[in-house]
Amino acid sequence: MASRSSARDELLGVALEQFASVGYSGTSLSQIADIAGYSKSTVLYHFAAKETLLEAALSPAIETLTGILNDFARRGATPSSQGEFVAQFVDFLLENRLSVHMFINQGQSLQGIPVIHRANSLIVELAESLSGDMATAVDKVRFGVALGGAAYMLVASETWSRDPLPVDEIRSALVAVVTELLAPIHLRPTAL
Amino acid sequence: MASRSSARDELLGVALEQFASVGYSGTSLSQIADIAGYSKSTVLYHFAAKETLLEAALSPAIETLTGILNDFARRGATPSSQGEFVAQFVDFLLENRLSVHMFINQGQSLQGIPVIHRANSLIVELAESLSGDMATAVDKVRFGVALGGAAYMLVASETWSRDPLPVDEIRSALVAVVTELLAPIHLRPTAL
DNA sequence: AGGATACCTGACCGATCGGTCAGAAACTGC
DNA sequence: GCAGTTTCTGACCGATCGGTCAGGTATCCT
CATH class of the missing domain: 1.10.357 (Tetracycline Repressor; domain 2)
Structure with missing residues (x-):
């Protein structure tokens, strides 16, 4: 009950944070995955590509x-x-x-x-x-x-x-x- | 007489242009070299590292x-x-x-x-x-x-x-x- | 119970990254 | 002409990039 947000939402939040602070090209998918506590593969499971992730964010x-x-x-x-x-x-x-x-x-x-x-x-x-x-x-x-x-x-x-x-x-x-x-x-x- | 600028200056100009338009992390040394008409090695001959290039620019x-x-x-x-x-x-x-x-x-x-x-x-x-x-x-x-x-x-x-x-x-x-x-x-x- | 489905991961891929190094080419001073 | 220096380059390196894939696990439906 404490964490209502799905993995997808967590990843979106972390991605937006990173994109804004160190730039889109300066952010790697593994960075996002690490910070959110998932693996890079999980990021690419929820979002087909890095660009899709930006779009969604x-x-x-x-x-x-x-x-x-x-x-x-x-x-x-x-x-x-x-x-x-x-x-x-x-x-x-x-x-x-x-x-x-x-x-x-x-x-x-x-x-x-x-x-x-x-x-x-x-x-x-x-x-x-x-x-x-x-x-x-x-x-x-x-x-x-x-x-x-x-x-x-x-x-x-x-x-x-x-x-x-x-x-x-x-x-x-x-x-x-x-x-x-x-x-x-x-x-x-x-x-x- | 037409081109007074040395290779170093040309590289500085191209680098600043690229850094500003596509970002520091979004710019690769080979991009800079290609646009300026040199090889990546030449960039690293004039500037010890990518960061040095930014500094100089x-x-x-x-x-x-x-x-x-x-x-x-x-x-x-x-x-x-x-x-x-x-x-x-x-x-x-x-x-x-x-x-x-x-x-x-x-x-x-x-x-x-x-x-x-x-x-x-x-x-x-x-x-x-x-x-x-x-x-x-x-x-x-x-x-x-x-x-x-x-x-x-x-x-x-x-x-x-x-x-x-x-x-x-x-x-x-x-x-x-x-x-x-x-x-x-x-x-x-x-x-x- | 058991099959379908959603979620997650490690291993792996080719490409590209910043950077090193040995040496070719060109220009210097003698 | 010839040593010395400056300028420039291709080959190469380990690391990391975005992305693929096969498979493991958990959940849900019947």
Whole structure:
């Protein structure tokens, strides 16, 4: 009763942790197996290939983000909608730190992998729905800095400071800073 | 006269490019050698080990950043000094895209390597000289978002958009956004 | 009890990894 | 022309990579 998680789930968790911290190519299947307490063969029993494992590890975050984007597109461009979106987005970042870290940091080098391509497409849609074709360069940079910066803070806070900030402080601070960054951008949500 | 660069420099350039785009562990010495038009043995003739190659590729950026920080510390905390610092820093980011990309994206996973550790220490000093112990959580997040976001934009702009922004537009936009982000932070440069 | 099924593992495979080494080729100073 | 040095390379090494396969064990269904 104590350990409710199946071997598959344990492996998924360990894999995501390792992929995010030492990189996809820097993580070997035997590392994952060892940490999770199984053999490499067991990893390859549950997941046909290393790439399948990555796919399975990242999919939940992608689906969540898709939902958030759909909600935003359905609601329209009212200011309150923007506020709710930022809050939802920051919560998404906080609850999917590792996946987001992977997208941001390794999305470029893993473009061949389908799940990564889907994630990148999502981010492009996000960017376009927030700062469309008409947006100025400053608006684009503003959006990029907000997204990349927020994602970066999720992990950097632990890397740098002797005493990492508590989660709720990070959340409210992120909401404030991201809201402030996105405020000047003319919002025009589009259908996905 | 056409090709002034020695084999060593060519290898350094290719290595930095590959390390930044597909990751340190995702890059093999033979890849670097092939792209540069040499053999793997030649790489290991000029650089004792893969790690040495990384060290040599990143060192110039580290030294430049050290100089910028020293200048800032020497000048003091006047508003004009802050402005100049941001401009210098953004120029540094733009002129060292690949190195910065490596620090930000892989600094965590390469902590065992001396040159990376030096770079991380530099960033911590930068953070402390900008937003000291007294800074609020919002200030810390503001700084982190500015740094990570700016660094992220350097590469993301090419990954996302169909038509990447021209460099000078990115520069001025980055200066504007970073200045705006750091503005509320009480500056107190310290000796390095 | 007994067969089907799910789960897990060790042995093994070819490929590639970072790295060593002996020596060829090219350039130096004399 | 010739020794000495620098630059470069192919052959080779042990280790590890992702992945296959045959088989062991446990569980479930009847």
